Amino acid sequence: MALEAEEKTRVRRGTIVPMRGNEAVAYAVKLSRARVVAAYPITPQTIIVEKIDELISKGEMDAEMIHVESEHSALAATYGAAVGGVRAFTATSSHGLMYMYEVLWWVAGSRVPVVMAVVTRAIGAPWNIHVEHSDILSTRDTGWLVAMAENNQEALDLTVMMFRVTEDPRVYLPGIVGLDGFILSHTVEPVEVPDQELVDEFLPPRRQPYTIESGAPIAMGNIIPDEAFEEHRMDMHESMREARRVIEEAGREYGKLTGRDYSGLVECYKCSDADYLFVGIGSWMGDAKIAVDALREKGLRFGALRLRWIRPFPWDELREYGLEKKAVIVLDRSISFGYAGPVFLEVSSALEAKPSMVGVLAGVGGVDVNYEDIVKIAEHVVSLVEEKGRVYVPALWYHLGEFYPMKPGPLPTRKTPRHVNKLLEELWSKKS
Amino acid sequence: MYKLLREKSVEIRFHGRGGQGAVTAATLLVAAALNEGKWGQAIPSFGAERRGAHVLAFARVSEKPVPIHSQVRWPKIIVVLDPGLLLVEEERKRVLAGASSDTIVVANTPEPVDVGGVKLYYVDATRIARELGLVVAGWPVVNTSMLGALAKATGIVSIDSVLNAIKSYWPGRLGELNAEAAKRAYNETKLAQAEKITVTG
Numbered sequence: 001m002a003l004e005a006e007e008k009t010r011v012r013r014g015t016i017v018p019m020r021g022n023e024a025v026a027y028a029v030k031l032s033r034a035r036v037v038a039a040y041p042i043t044p045q046t047i048i049v050e051k052i053d054e055l056i057s058k059g060e061m062d063a064e065m066i067h068v069e070s071e072h073s074a075l076a077a078t079y080g081a082a083v084g085g086v087r088a089f090t091a092t093s094s095h096g097l098m099y100m101y102e103v104l105w106w107v108a109g110s111r112v113p114v115v116m117a118v119v120t121r122a123i124g125a126p127w128n129i130h131v132e133h134s135d136i137l138s139t140r141d142t143g144w145l146v147a148m149a150e151n152n153q154e155a156l157d158l159t160v161m162m163f164r165v166t167e168d169p170r171v172y173l174p175g176i177v178g179l180d181g182f183i184l185s186h187t188v189e190p191v192e193v194p195d196q197e198l199v200d201e202f203l204p205p206r207r208q209p210y211t212i213e214s215g216a217p218i219a220m221g222n223i224i225p226d227e228a229f230e231e232h233r234m235d236m237h238e239s240m241r242e243a244r245r246v247i248e249e250a251g252r253e254y255g256k257l258t259g260r261d262y263s264g265l266v267e268c269y270k271c272s273d274a275d276y277l278f279v280g281i282g283s284w285m286g287d288a289k290i291a292v293d294a295l296r297e298k299g300l301r302f303g304a305l306r307l308r309w310i311r312p313f314p315w316d317e318l319r320e321y322g323l324e325k326k327a328v329i330v331l332d333r334s335i336s337f338g339y340a341g342p343v344f345l346e347v348s349s350a351l352e353a354k355p356s357m358v359g360v361l362a363g364v365g366g367v368d369v370n371y372e373d374i375v376k377i378a379e380h381v382v383s384l385v386e387e388k389g390r391v392y393v394p395a396l397w398y399h400l401g402e403f404y405p406m407k408p409g410p411l412p413t414r415k416t417p418r419h420v421n422k423l424l425e426e427l428w429s430k431k432s
Numbered sequence: 433m434y435k436l437l438r439e440k441s442v443e444i445r446f447h448g449r450g451g452q453g454a455v456t457a458a459t460l461l462v463a464a465a466l467n468e469g470k471w472g473q474a475i476p477s478f479g480a481e482r483r484g485a486h487v488l489a490f491a492r493v494s495e496k497p498v499p500i501h502s503q504v505r506w507p508k509i510i511v512v513l514d515p516g517l518l519l520v521e522e523e524r525k526r527v528l529a530g531a532s533s534d535t536i537v538v539a540n541t542p543e544p545v546d547v548g549g550v551k552l553y554y555v556d557a558t559r560i561a562r563e564l565g566l567v568v569a570g571w572p573v574v575n576t577s578m579l580g581a582l583a584k585a586t587g588i589v590s591i592d593s594v595l596n597a598i599k600s601y602w603p604g605r606l607g608e609l610n611a612e613a614a615k616r617a618y619n620e621t622k623l624a625q626a627e628k629i630t631v632t633g
Binding site for chain 1: 471476498500
């Protein structure tokens with residue numbers, strides 16, 4: 001009995017506190033004992049660095065905060081600190097990420113573990129502070145690991161995990177934890193904050209391939225022979241592939257300590273026996289789970305497969321769950337203009353476009369998409385599949401309850417969305 | 433999950449004016465729910481959140497966690513922090529959007545007002561705030577009173593949980609004053625006689 005009780009307390013050591021997604025990330029950074037944080041504020045990321053600043057000033061966190069004049073410098077300073085041998089962290093959104101884009105490549109290519117939070121937000125123009133996934137998905141090819149949280153708890157847990165995974169010698173690449181702007185960053189939910197000793201047990205002392213120390217100069221980022229450069233890129237590719245095993249191990253151990261298992265690169269909700277599958281990233285995949293249940297009540301066997309990791313890409317899992325489905329609906333919150341959503345393109349290539357596939361664009365710029373919308377999308381796709389047998393639609397835009405098919409190729413059939421129409425009419429009537 | 437959302441969860445929408453603390457009220461409601469072993473979620477709605485503008489916040493309270501992050505479209509409870517929002521037709525429409533016959537409106541208003549036949553609980557939270565000197569930059573602080581009213585009208589959380597949440601959010605005298613406001617509002621909240629039963633939304 002006593003042993004059982006002890007086992008139980010071993011599994012759950014934490015305090016449940018209501019907090020915003022951004023605060024959850026800040027606490028994760030504190031628990032991971034990051035020593036340097038450099039950042040420039042941008043909505044909706046701001047609360048992360050404000051909270052870290054507060055924790056430092058209260059003496060609850062032993063770290064140095066470097067206030068810089070731009071995001072380019074924010075990541076450069078974080079990089080510098082990490083090369084110096086400490087855990088370093090930064091966070092940004094949208095334009096901030098665009099501005100630091102060059103440095104992302106310097107960090108990854110230098111093989112220095114760094115962790116960053118990206119609070120997803122639309123990129124202007126026109127100006128919009130709400131959700132779109134163009135910012136985080138633009139990091140796809142930089143050599144950073146990219147994970148995406150569904151809720152605030154996961155934002156905390158993935159941040160802690162990211163330090164461990166990126167610092168594993170089999171990986172030695174930096175990592176991004178994404179969370180949806182406002183939808184998670186500013187929403188209050190109960191979050192279990194693990195005890196410090198639990199995180200200390202989970203996170204080994206920092207490891208990295210090399211450090212710069214005073215008195216022992218080394219040169220970094222030099223020009224190297226073409227062949228060596230190519231081999232360096234081949235090595236990064238291998239490490240990214242290897243990262244999936246490291247994630248599985250770390251996720252399993254985190255599960256043993258906290259009761260929350262993250263050994264999967266994907267989260268599968270009723271996908272094994274499903275005829276149809278939703279695939280997507282981020283917070284709205286929770287609403288997709290509710291839609292799955294609502295659709296099953298109507299006799300349509302749906303499942304939801306959430307990609308928790310975007311890099312490394314969960315290729316095996318997608319094929320395992322996706323290849324045999326009647327249809328796969330990929331939900332995208334950003335568009336590669338003129339073609340399809342980036343997640344659709346990734347999923348379609350992994351599935352070799354074998355099942356019927358429809359890429360649905362929706363919720364761009366923070367437009368609210370709930371489980372009712374997702375049910376509507378599903379019913380529309382099911383009717384297309386039933387009518388035509390097999391369908392392959394890269395871009396079907398769902399906007400305010402209506403569908404706008406947007407075919408790639410020379411003859412697009414499209415309707416102009418009503419808001420745009422109204423706007424144009426107003427403009428023209430003013431002109432004349 | 434769908435069943436859990438339909439049967440064991442309550443969706444709430446707060447209407448106030450920018451600066452009145454609708455978001456804080458929703459946040460305190462989550463803390464109160466957590467205090468009772470329930471799950472809760474508070475979602476701010478950011479847009480034109482200027483001081484004085486009509487602003488919304490959403491909340492959910494459930495027996496168990498619900499994996500949902502969309503906005504509340506069909507509220508079972510609507511909390512109105514500013515009496516003016518029920519007097520101007522256009523604002524009133526926004527307040528009552530998505531309400532059904534079993535929706536409850538909990539409003540800060542000295543007298544009952546027409547809410548299209550929906551069940552109305554009301555309390556003069558502005559007066560309570562003034563009596564207690566809870567005025568910041570000329571604005572009576574009504575959000576904590578309205579949490580007391582919410583506890584009385586709906587019972588989704590107990591008044592004790594509301595008081596605990598308030599006191600731990602503002603330790604010291606400020607918390608005591610706000611808790612007192614919530615308690616007074618709890619005691620003064622009344623059900624208005626529904627004159628006509630019509631369904632809006």
